[in-house]
Amino acid sequence: MNYLSQVKKICIFLFVILGLYSATLLPYLRFSFDFSQFFPEEDPDLEFYQDFVAEFGTDDNFLLIAVENEPTVFDQEFLKRFHAFSEDSKDFDFVEERSSLTTLSYPLKTSFGYTQLPIIHLDDPSAYEKDWEKIKQDKLFTNFLIDQKATSTVVALRTQDDIDYQQAELLLSQVRASLKKHQLEEYHILGRAFFLEAIVDMQKSEVLKTSIIAAILVLIILLLVYRSLPLVLISMVSISVSLLLFLGILALWGKELNAMAAFYPVLMLIVGTSDVIHVSDSFIRKIQSGIPRYKAIRSSLREVGLTTLLTSVTTAVGFMTLLSSRLASIQEFGINAAIGVMVAYITIIFFTGSLLISLPERMLLGRKSVSKKWVDLLQGVNTFTKDYPRPILLGTTVFTILCLWGISLISTNYEFKRTLPNRSEIAADFEYFQNNYAGFRPLEIAVMSKNDYSVLDYSVALEIKKLMNYLAEIPSIGNLQSSNLPFQVLHKAHNLNKSEFLTLPDDAATFEKYKKDIQKLGRQQLERFVNKDASMARINGRLQDIGTDSLKLVYEKIENYADTKLDTTQIKVKVTGKSMLLDKNAEYIRSSLLEGLFFGLLLIGVIMVLVFRNLKLFIISLIPNMLPILFAGSVLGYLNIPLEASLSVVFAIVFGIAVDDTIHFLGKYKLGITQGLTQEQALEKTFAHTGRALVITTLILFFGFLVLLFSIHQPSITIGIIISVTLVTALILDILLLPVLIRKMIKEA
Numbered sequence: 001m002n003y004l005s006q007v008k009k010i011c012i013f014l015f016v017i018l019g020l021y022s023a024t025l026l027p028y029l030r031f032s033f034d035f036s037q038f039f040p041e042e043d044p045d046l047e048f049y050q051d052f053v054a055e056f057g058t059d060d061n062f063l064l065i066a067v068e069n070e071p072t073v074f075d076q077e078f079l080k081r082f083h084a085f086s087e088d089s090k091d092f093d094f095v096e097e098r099s100s101l102t103t104l105s106y107p108l109k110t111s112f113g114y115t116q117l118p119i120i121h122l123d124d125p126s127a128y129e130k131d132w133e134k135i136k137q138d139k140l141f142t143n144f145l146i147d148q149k150a151t152s153t154v155v156a157l158r159t160q161d162d163i164d165y166q167q168a169e170l171l172l173s174q175v176r177a178s179l180k181k182h183q184l185e186e187y188h189i190l191g192r193a194f195f196l197e198a199i200v201d202m203q204k205s206e207v208l209k210t211s212i213i214a215a216i217l218v219l220i221i222l223l224l225v226y227r228s229l230p231l232v233l234i235s236m237v238s239i240s241v242s243l244l245l246f247l248g249i250l251a252l253w254g255k256e257l258n259a260m261a262a263f264y265p266v267l268m269l270i271v272g273t274s275d276v277i278h279v280s281d282s283f284i285r286k287i288q289s290g291i292p293r294y295k296a297i298r299s300s301l302r303e304v305g306l307t308t309l310l311t312s313v314t315t316a317v318g319f320m321t322l323l324s325s326r327l328a329s330i331q332e333f334g335i336n337a338a339i340g341v342m343v344a345y346i347t348i349i350f351f352t353g354s355l356l357i358s359l360p361e362r363m364l365l366g367r368k369s370v371s372k373k374w375v376d377l378l379q380g381v382n383t384f385t386k387d388y389p390r391p392i393l394l395g396t397t398v399f400t401i402l403c404l405w406g407i408s409l410i411s412t413n414y415e416f417k418r419t420l421p422n423r424s425e426i427a428a429d430f431e432y433f434q435n436n437y438a439g440f441r442p443l444e445i446a447v448m449s450k451n452d453y454s455v456l457d458y459s460v461a462l463e464i465k466k467l468m469n470y471l472a473e474i475p476s477i478g479n480l481q482s483s484n485l486p487f488q489v490l491h492k493a494h495n496l497n498k499s500e501f502l503t504l505p506d507d508a509a510t511f512e513k514y515k516k517d518i519q520k521l522g523r524q525q526l527e528r529f530v531n532k533d534a535s536m537a538r539i540n541g542r543l544q545d546i547g548t549d550s551l552k553l554v555y556e557k558i559e560n561y562a563d564t565k566l567d568t569t570q571i572k573v574k575v576t577g578k579s580m581l582l583d584k585n586a587e588y589i590r591s592s593l594l595e596g597l598f599f600g601l602l603l604i605g606v607i608m609v610l611v612f613r614n615l616k617l618f619i620i621s622l623i624p625n626m627l628p629i630l631f632a633g634s635v636l637g638y639l640n641i642p643l644e645a646s647l648s649v650v651f652a653i654v655f656g657i658a659v660d661d662t663i664h665f666l667g668k669y670k671l672g673i674t675q676g677l678t679q680e681q682a683l684e685k686t687f688a689h690t691g692r693a694l695v696i697t698t699l700i701l702f703f704g705f706l707v708l709l710f711s712i713h714q715p716s717i718t719i720g721i722i723i724s725v726t727l728v729t730a731l732i733l734d735i736l737l738l739p740v741l742i743r744k745m746i747k748e749a
Contacts, residue, residue, distance in 0.1 A: 011354040015347065019241040022248025029247060030256045031165070031200045045584060049576045052446055053161075055531040056538050059442040059577045063157040063191035064433065065089075065175060066147075067184045073146065073153045074120075074128040081182040083122060086155045088178040094171050097158040101135070101145050107493040107521075114521065117497060137499035144479045147436040152188075154437070159193065165200050168193035188429040190440055198426035203257060206711055211243070211265035214707045218273050221700050231280065234355045239272040242347035246340045255336065263333070263649070263708075263716070268340050270704035271315065271657070274697040275348040278304050278664065281693045283356055293357045305349060307667040311660035312345035318656020322649065333649060341656075378691035378735075382683055385739040392740050396733075400627060406634025413547035414644040416441065416582075421712040430545075438478025438542035441551075444577030445471075445539040445558065447483075453570045455483060455530055455537035456515060458508035463566050464537065465504055467573065470561050476544040476554060483529035483537040490514045540577075547642070548583040555580055617670065620741045621662045628658045628730040635722050647715060650722050657701065658730035661694045665734055669742065679746065683739055691735065698731040 067085070069078040083102040090098050105116040119135065121127040132150055135141055146153045159171065171193050179187055218239065222232040246268055250257065257264075282304045286296035319341065322334025385392060417434075420427040433440055447464055449455045455464075464484050471477050488502050491514065495501035505511050518526055529538045543551060555575045562573030632654050636643055668690040672682030705727070708720025 008354040008357055011350045012358065015241055015245075015351040015354075018248075019244045022244040022251075025248045025251035026244075028251045030251075030254065031203045043581075043584065045576065046581055048446075048574065049444075049578075049581060052444065052536075052538075052576050055536060056528070058161045059444050059540065059579075060192045061159050061161050061163075063095075063159055063171070063175070063189065063193050064437075065155045065157070065179070066152045066188045066190075066433065066437070067155075067179070068152040068186035068188075070151060072150045074125075074132060074150060076122075076125045076128075079120065079122055081184060082153065082155075085178050085182045085184055088182075089155055089157055089175070092157070092171055092174045092178075094160045094163050094167050095157045096160060099145065099156045101141060101153055104141075104145075106497050107489060108497050109490075109494045114493065114517075134499070138502055140502070143436075143438045149436075152436065157191075159191075163193060163196070165196050168196040172197055188432045190429055190433045194426060194429070198421065198424065202421045202424075202713060206713060206716070207257070207265060209710060210263075210707055211269075213710055214266050214269040214704055215240070217703055217707060218269055218700065221696075221703065222273070225277070225696055230359055231284075234352060234359070235273065235276045235280065238276060238348055238352040238355065239269055239344075241351060242272045242344040243268040245347060246343045249339065249343065250336065255332070263719075264336065264340060266704055266707055267337055267653075268344055270701050271312075271341055272344040272348060273700050273704075274660065275308050275312070275345055276352055277697050277700070278308055278693050279348060279352060280356065285689070287361050293361055297353055297357050301349065301353060303671070304664075307664055308349070309345060310667070311663045312341050314659045314663065315656040316341045318652050318654075318659065321655065322652050330649065334652060337652075374692050375688050378687040378695075379684065381691070381735055382687045382739060385736055386680075386743070389740045389743065392736050396623075396627070396737055400630065403627065403630035403634040406637035407630060409637030409640075410633060411549065411637075411640065411642045412644070413549035414642040415547050416545045418642075418644075418714045420714075422714060424712060434545060439476075439544040441543035441545060441579040442577050443477060443539075443541040443543045443579065444575070446574045446576050447537040447539060448572045448574070449535050449537075449570065450572055451569055454534040455571075456534045457570075458511040459567075460537075460570055461487065461504055461511065463571055464539070466566060467558075467562060468539065470565070471539070471541065471558065474554060474557070476546050476551070478542050478544075480539065480541040481529070482539040483526070485529070486518045486525050487511060487514050490517060543579060548644070551579070551583050555583075616745050617666050620738065620745055621659070621666060623741065624662055624730065624733040624737050625655070625659050627733055628654050628726050631729050632722055632726045635725065641718055644715070647719060647722075650719050650726075653719075653723055654726050654730070658727060661698065661731055661734045662738065664690050664694060665738055679743070683742065687735075694731060694734065698727055701727045 065085075067073075067082055069075060069082075073079065073082070079102060082100070086098065086100040086103050089095060101119050102122055105118050108115050108117050119141070120131045135146060142148055144154070145156060160167075163171070172189070175189070179185075215236070219232065219236055222235050223229075243265060246264070279300060282300040283293075283296055286299055287293055291299065316338035319334045319337040322330050322337075325331055325334075417427065417430055420430055430440060445467075447455060447460075447467070449457075449460060453460055461484055464482055468480060468482055468484065471480055484504060487504055491503060491505050491510075492498065492501045494514075505514065530536070543554070558575055559573060562568075562571075566573065629651055632650050635641075636647070641647070665686060668686040669682050672685045673679070677685065702724045705720045705724040708716045711717050711720070
């Protein structure tokens with residue numbers, strides 16, 4: 001006893017110190033959001049894009065600020081304030097270039113050389129109507145720097161590549177301060193910096209909010225279950241310490257938390273609570289029967305400690321199946337979640353066990369022991385499985401068929417706007433640009449010369465023109481620009497700035513003459529579209545958010561047109577860019593998901609065979625563990641929820657947690673058999689002793705994941721609902737199907 005008493009004190013002291021130290025690390029937790037986290041690794045298109053970026057820079061280095069003015073922006077007082085803001089923007093940090101209708105101009109060729117004509121004659125309101133007509137005729141700036149109704153106009157900023165969260169915050173604070181200074185109150189923002197700010201702020205608030213709500217929920221459930229305040233406090237302190245230790249580890253390792261960080265507190269709280277309930281239930285049952293507490297804790301740890309270790313390992317394995325994903329963010333989530341599960345287990349076994357034996361027995365016991373109603377109800381379920389095995393098996397078969405049908409309905413046509421916080425400023429601004437401008441998604445097309453041709457050859461320019469004409473016919477594409485643009489603008493300048501001449505010249509000689517002028521006057525503009533050796537040209541534009549599958553068809557049409565309608569002896573065309581890479585996720589989600597679950601199931605199977613040493617028990621456990629995964633997939637199909645990267649974690653969570661109930665059930669059953677009980681006696685004891693813990697932990701899991709309903713992140717809400725209902729389904733399958741399978745497949749000697 002003295003030895004256990006010393007170990008108890010050391011454990012409590014050690015975990016308290018580690019918990020306090022972890023709390024001091026919380027301010028150092030790093031949050032981030034980068035689209036590259038969702039790029040498929042080891043993909044040839046990713047390698048091509050990285051080379052493309054080396055030539056032209058990233059395609060999301062922009063910040064658009066649309067300022068509204070009713071009924072029209074062609075109001076002198078408004079335009080002067082807007083122009084002042086536009087002038088301020090060139091001095092903002094991390095801005096390399098800025099464009100607006102009040103700062104740009106048309107080139108005009110005169111007998112004295114080139115001169116500039118303002119797009120908007122700022123000081124001459126009488127010219128505004130002609131200015132607007134000219135803008136509409138040119139079509140260069142509509143849906144880019146001004147909307148089609150002229151109710152808003154844009155300052156477009158080109159920022160440094162890959163700015164981080166702190167840089168984004170500084171830039172946006174300067175933007176908002178300048179807008180306020182110039183009394184421009186109706187505005188909308190879109191771009192990388194705004195996404196960084198909004199998503200990271202959402203992550204921080206989600207982690208805090210889900211932690212608080214989940215903790216309150218767990219506290220209420222534990223009070224209802226145990227009705228012993230000291231025991232509930234022990235549980236809450238243990239779970240809180242495990243969460244602190246986990247977050248401290250992430251901070252110490254410098255791990256960056258991404259958009260799925262809100263799941264960590266929920267996972268830690270409910271997984272930790274499940275472990276606490278199994279250990280505490282066993283311990284309390286033993287001290288209620290008169291066993292001394294030191295002997296009771298040893299017996300409990302022998303009885304459920306190994307089973308809880310097995311469930312923790314299998315849950316961690318479930319999360320590790322996410323390593324099969326090609327997405328770095330999903331892999332990172334899997335690793336972190338697996339670490340969290342094991343941290344929770346170690347904390348519960350050593351810290352909770354030490355706290356349980358530190359308090360007098362009378363303080364741990366509630367007003368009531370386990371209610372006889374619980375035992376009667378669970379024994380009634382056991383009797384039902386004994387009396388009606390055939391209807392249960394038939395119902396399982398029908399359920400499986402319905403799940404498979406639902407899975408066949410799963411779509412991957414995911415829209416980017418679903419990742420944005422609900423009812424937020426960024427969601428509203430995203431929708432504004434979708435409706436009034438060319439959209440947010442960048443379109444990048446690489447045109448590569450072949451057979452000693454240059455992308456600055458006139459014949460290649462004509463091929464690019466054909467491709468541009470085709471792209472302009474696709475409704476979801478807008479704001480197109482290419483290496484032909486400087487030549488078109490110059491041709492227009494040589495023809496009195498008439499809109500009908502905004503095209504390529506009719507002959508190669510004129511084109512070559514323009515090329516010399518561009519090399520002198522517009523080299524910087526040309527370098528945005530042509531690399532140094534003129535072997536590659538860039539076409540860029542904007543895409544509407546019409547869904548990943550729909551956009552994939554657009555990409556395929558573009559490349560098919562290039563292969564069949566353009567001169568492939570001169571050029572090769574390839575769609576690239578961050579948007580296309582994000583859309584490629586759908587190609588890998590299904591395959592990597594199935595691959596990961598297969599290897600996870602195989603590993604868990606090996607563990608269960610080694611522990612139970614009974615192949616039949618392993619085979620029996622497969623069915624109730626695979627069906628919840630099928631059910632989760634069918635929910636996506638029946639509810640028409642597109643499968644995307646973050647939703648793939650649903651299957652890992654369901655797979656990792658659902659198997660816990662099966663292991664506890666089979667572990668208790670096998671223990672009964674080894675104690676000399678008959679099969680029916682072992683099943684009765686399993687329902688009486690383990691059934692209550694299974695129901696309570698499932699209720700905690702159900703309501704714990706429903707905490708995500710309070711999220712403002714739509715994928716998190718979807719994940720919370722699907723996991724909650726799926727885990728209840730898993731419990732029903734365990735308590736109804738497992739006894740039937742045991743009776744059918746394992747015959748008593």
